[in-house]
Amino acid sequence: MRKIIHIDMDAFFASVEQRDNPEWRGLPVVVGGAPSRRGVVAAASYEARRFGIRSAMSSARALQRCPHVVFVPPRFEVYRAVSEQIHGIFAQYTDMIEPLSLDEAYLDVSACDVLGGSATRIAEALRADIFRATQLTASAGVSYNKFLAKMASDQNKPDGLCVIHPQRGEAFVGELPIGDFHGVGPATEKKMQQWGIRTGADLRKKSREWLAAHFGKSAGYYYDIARGVDERPVRTHRIRKSIGSETTFAQDLNREAAMLAVLEQRLEKVLLQLEKKRWNARTLTVKVKYADFTQVTRSKSLDEPSHGVSAFRRQLPELLRSTEARSKPVRLLGVTLSNLSPQADSSEEEPSQYPLF
Amino acid sequence: MKLHLSRESLLTPLQKVIGAVERKNTMPALGNVLIKAQGGEIQMTATDLEIELLAKSVLPVDQEGDITLPARKLLDICKNLPDGADITLQVDAERATLSSGRSRFKLSTLPAADFPQLEAVQGVTQFTLPQSTLRKVIDKTSFAMAQQDVRYYLNGLMLELDGSTVRAVATDGHRLALCETDAGLDIGDKKQVIIPRKGVQELSRLLDDEERDAEVSLSNNHIQVDLGNLRFTSKLIDGRFPDYQRVMPANCDKVVSADKQDLKLALTRTSVLSNEKYKGVRLVADNGALTIQTNNPEQEEAEEQLEVQYQGENMEIGFNVNYMLDVLNNLTEELVTIALKDANSSCLVEEVGEQTAKYVIMPMRL
Numbered sequence: 001m002r003k004i005i006h007i008d009m010d011a012f013f014a015s016v017e018q019r020d021n022p023e024w025r026g027l028p029v030v031v032g033g034a035p036s037r038r039g040v041v042a043a044a045s046y047e048a049r050r051f052g053i054r055s056a057m058s059s060a061r062a063l064q065r066c067p068h069v070v071f072v073p074p075r076f077e078v079y080r081a082v083s084e085q086i087h088g089i090f091a092q093y094t095d096m097i098e099p100l101s102l103d104e105a106y107l108d109v110s111a112c113d114v115l116g117g118s119a120t121r122i123a124e125a126l127r128a129d130i131f132r133a134t135q136l137t138a139s140a141g142v143s144y145n146k147f148l149a150k151m152a153s154d155q156n157k158p159d160g161l162c163v164i165h166p167q168r169g170e171a172f173v174g175e176l177p178i179g180d181f182h183g184v185g186p187a188t189e190k191k192m193q194q195w196g197i198r199t200g201a202d203l204r205k206k207s208r209e210w211l212a213a214h215f216g217k218s219a220g221y222y223y224d225i226a227r228g229v230d231e232r233p234v235r236t237h238r239i240r241k242s243i244g245s246e247t248t249f250a251q252d253l254n255r256e257a258a259m260l261a262v263l264e265q266r267l268e269k270v271l272l273q274l275e276k277k278r279w280n281a282r283t284l285t286v287k288v289k290y291a292d293f294t295q296v297t298r299s300k301s302l303d304e305p306s307h308g309v310s311a312f313r314r315q316l317p318e319l320l321r322s323t324e325a326r327s328k329p330v331r332l333l334g335v336t337l338s339n340l341s342p343q344a345d346s347s348e349e350e351p352s353q354y355p356l357f
Numbered sequence: 358m359k360l361h362l363s364r365e366s367l368l369t370p371l372q373k374v375i376g377a378v379e380r381k382n383t384m385p386a387l388g389n390v391l392i393k394a395q396g397g398e399i400q401m402t403a404t405d406l407e408i409e410l411l412a413k414s415v416l417p418v419d420q421e422g423d424i425t426l427p428a429r430k431l432l433d434i435c436k437n438l439p440d441g442a443d444i445t446l447q448v449d450a451e452r453a454t455l456s457s458g459r460s461r462f463k464l465s466t467l468p469a470a471d472f473p474q475l476e477a478v479q480g481v482t483q484f485t486l487p488q489s490t491l492r493k494v495i496d497k498t499s500f501a502m503a504q505q506d507v508r509y510y511l512n513g514l515m516l517e518l519d520g521s522t523v524r525a526v527a528t529d530g531h532r533l534a535l536c537e538t539d540a541g542l543d544i545g546d547k548k549q550v551i552i553p554r555k556g557v558q559e560l561s562r563l564l565d566d567e568e569r570d571a572e573v574s575l576s577n578n579h580i581q582v583d584l585g586n587l588r589f590t591s592k593l594i595d596g597r598f599p600d601y602q603r604v605m606p607a608n609c610d611k612v613v614s615a616d617k618q619d620l621k622l623a624l625t626r627t628s629v630l631s632n633e634k635y636k637g638v639r640l641v642a643d644n645g646a647l648t649i650q651t652n653n654p655e656q657e658e659a660e661e662q663l664e665v666q667y668q669g670e671n672m673e674i675g676f677n678v679n680y681m682l683d684v685l686n687n688l689t690e691e692l693v694t695i696a697l698k699d700a701n702s703s704c705l706v707e708e709v710g711e712q713t714a715k716y717v718i719m720p721m722r723l
Contacts, residue, residue: 257383271507310505351635353531353677354719356604356703 001166003119004234005107006141006149007126009086010158012103013043013079015136017072028053028069035059035071037293042074046158079103082134089129093122098234106146108234120163127161144169147230150182169228174201183221191215200226243281245269246334252291253330256320263316266335271309274337280305281337284312286319289332297336298322305341312337358394358422364442364457368435370401370412371428373587376559377403377410378428384473389425391472392446394418402472403428408556409475410563411588423469424448431455434462475590478581481574482548486523486540488571488584492564494525497536497714499557500683503529510596513551516580518544526601532680534687535601536714550575551598556591563587604717606705609696613642614666614709617693620647621685623661627651628678630659637723638678642697643671651678674700675723681706684716 009015013031018024028048033039039059051066062069083102090097096108107126115121123140130138137159141152148164151172155162164172178197179189195214197203203226211219224230245266253259263286274281282305289295298319302311371390379387391402397418402411434455438444444457448466455462495514503511506529517524521544524537552560560582564571572583582589627638631651641648647665652658674697684706685693692709706716 268507268509275507308505309507351632351637351675351721351723353635353721354701355530356528356533356717356719357530357599 001144002108002110003112003117004143004146004149005109005119005123005126006146006153007086007090007105007107007123007130008139008141008150008153008157009103009130010137010139011043011045011049012136013074014045014048014072016075016079016082018045019135020078021072024070024072028066029072030059030062030069031072031074032059032062034073035063082136085133086130086138089126089133092129093126096234096236098236106149106234120161123161123163127159145228145230146232146234147182147225148172148228151176151180154180172200173226173228174199174204176200178203181225183218183225188215188218241340242285242336242338243270243273243279243340244285244287244334244336246287246332248289248332249330253333256326259320259325259330259333260316262333263320263335264313266333267312267316268309270335270337271307271312274307274340278343279340280307280343281312282306282339282341283337284315284319285336285338286316286323287332287334287336288320288323288325288330290324291329291331293331295332296323301339305339307343358392358424358446358448359418359420360394360399360416360444360446361419362399362416362444362446364435364438364440364444366414366416367444367446368432370399370414371432371435373412373563374401374403374410375428375432376562377405377408379405386425386467386471386473388427388429389467389472390428390431391423391425391469393423393469395421395423404473404475405555406473406475407553407592408559409588409590410559411590413586413588422448424453425467425469425472426453426464430464475579475592478574478576478579478590481576482518482544483572483574484518484540484542484544485570485572486542487568488564489566489568490523490538490540491571491573491582492561492566493713494523494536494538495557495561495564497687498525498527498534499561500687501527501529501532501534501716502554502557504554506530510551510594510598513553513594514557515549515551515598515601518542518548518575520544520547526598528599528601528604531677531719532683533601533604533717534684534714535605535716538713548575549598550580551594551596552580552591553594556580556589560589560591563589604703605715606696606698606703606717609698609702609705611642611669611672611697612667613647613695613697615647615663615693615695617685617688617691617708619663620693621682623649623663624678624682624685627659627661628682630657631678635721636677636679637675637721638681639673639675639723640695641671641673642667642669644668672697672699674704675721676704676718677721680718684718687714 014029017029017031028051029045030041030048032042041055041057041059041062044053048069053062053065079102090107094107094109094112098106109119109122119142123142127138127140139153139157140161141149143149143152143164144166148169152162152164177199178184178192208223211222283299283301285297285299287297300315300319387405393400398413399416400413438457442457447454453464453466499514502514506512511529515526521539521542522537523540526535574581578593580591627649630653631638632653638649638651647663649661688708690708690710694707696705703717703719
């Protein structure tokens with residue numbers, strides 16, 4: 001039986017803002033785009049959630065629900081730094097870490113022998129370490145697979161811990177309202193309700209065949225989670241999916257030549273990183289944010305993966321021209337390479353050319 | 358503007374400057390050649406904003422003036438007129454008319470004032486050397502320049518002036534070519550510039566093997582080479598070229614001397630069965646013999662044995678065969694030496710009798 005911990009920071013972005021701005025503590029705080037700029041809520045403090053404000057809601061809607069809410073623009077570089085700090089803490093306990101986002105991660109502590117090998121005590125120690133280092137609270141779920149660990153971390157939020165022992169797994173799932181299942185969205189929930197499925201126990205009564213007929217390829221997943229079964233391993237080596245670089249200008253750009261020069265510069269920067277990692281990329285994406293903050297991305301995939309400048313540089317003018325950059329002032333330009341694969345000659349088996357310098 | 362001239366006197370300068378005209382260009386003027394007819398002289402200029410080529414010829418001018426014309430169209434017309442054909446070129450208003458015998462061509466024009474000019478070369482170091490000398494140091498090294506490397510400063514040729522010596526160095530990060538010669542210069546402080554790849558190729562095309570002088574001017578941003586009737590100007594690459602001295606191999610005590618032609622042919626034959634992507638060949642030197650081996654993913658194999666001068670312990674090293682062939686193709690003498698240290702260190706290739714050029718090649722792990 002595995003021992004999995006799911007760590008989830010409580011209202012992460014909003015909590016960081018309240019930590020760094022004491023005057024906002026105890027107030028409803030929303031991190032996200034300003035309502036006047038058609039922004040959305042990236043995170044809401046617990047005070048704001050009491051007004052019914054949720055992530056991904058439009059900022060304008062949030063303002064309707066709570067007119068005195070504090071709007072804060074996100075500071076991703078700060079969140080990223082805190083996230084790294086937290087990962088450093090995880091790494092002191094195990095190297096089996098699967099980060100899901102800046103504020104969430106799975107840890108497999110099956111092979112961990114500190115604190116008597118007790119996953120519960122490790123989870124408590126993690127929460128205490130995180131609070132000591134960052135003054136931020138985290139909730140933890142402990143169980144024998146990823147699904148249950150994730151469900152558990154939601155149980156006693158915020159600043160809580162929940163352990164689902166193997167003998168209690170099935171019972172826990174059985175009582176769980178169907179809408180609370182990770183992987184059951186509002187649409188699926190409605191559909192299940194129509195079939196009389198209100199809890200995990202109801203779901204468990206359905207056969208694999210019945211589920212397949214009604215829910216297609218998700219059937220196997222539903223069948224398993226209704227029984228508290230989830231064999232997915234904690235994946236420590238998530239492959240990076242893209243490398244990008246972007247820059248915001250002090251003054252909006254109008255000239256196409258200047259924009260192209262910036263894009264070329266960004267491309268070179270990104271290619272240097274690509275080269276360092278000995279990767280190829282296939283897809284080039286140009287991102288353009290106009291002065292009015294609307295943004296578009298345009299992509300082009302090469303026939304063959306490449307790490308050469310020319311192959312990608314040739315695409316830039318066309319990609320830029322397929323945006324409105326020539327008629328609208330531009331405040332930000334960025335370049336991303338994705339569809340990454342290792343360069344063929346980076347493997348140990350292949351011949352390799354030594355560099356001169 | 359009105360000119361009366363022979364096909365050759367129009368074609369020759371046009372062919373000299375055409376290299377600067379970009380095939381694809383964003384500015385219409387860059388597809389044109391600037392023609393200035395003034396004071397008994399015709400000047401033609403082409404540019405891609407990085408390099409500028411100018412050709413001058415002394416010719417009678419019927420009516421002075423300046424205009425720009427579509428360069429490739431003009432070239433293609435001249436090329437296909439019969440040898441020795443008489444040409445009249447007349448510009449009125451927006452059109453230029455080229456007539457020769459019973460042929461007539463009306464070409465679009467753009468005003469000379471709209472033609473971009475590189476800024477004047479200022480704050481200069483100047484020196485003069487024979488064209489053949491400049492051409493030699495360029496031609497012996499330019500094949501080793503990088504192509505579109507992200508290390509942009511490698512996509513060019515480093516020209517260094519050091520006391521009385523002129524030195525050219527090119528490298529793509531895997532191999533390096535250096536050629537230096539005493540040109541009797543008198544340069545105070547050592548000066549180093551990087552000429553972009555395209556400029557190097559065009560300059561080499563303009564230089565001839567004769568002893569006529571090339572007047573070189575270097576500023577912080579530009580190089581200008583004046584050849585009398587031709588003038589080459591190029592922007593310089595702003596960057597730090599790698600320290601070539603640091604990568605010159607030292608303590609290479611295992612020296613193989615071979616006949617250049619034999620070695621070249623053996624390598625060329627062997628390369629046929631090398632891995633098409635990596636082009637690796639294995640060289641094994643053992644008393645008096647050099648064995649060249651390779652194989653490819655299809656399990657095909659090649660082995661050649663050459664008689665060479667080599668005394669020393671058995672030595673095995675892998676190379677990209679193309680790097681070795683590039684060097685051999687640029688040597689003039691008959692005997693070549695390959696100085697090796699070990700399988701992981703660079704080797705030094707030189708020709709016997711000609712001490713001006715040195716070639717460094719990094720090995721491959723095979």
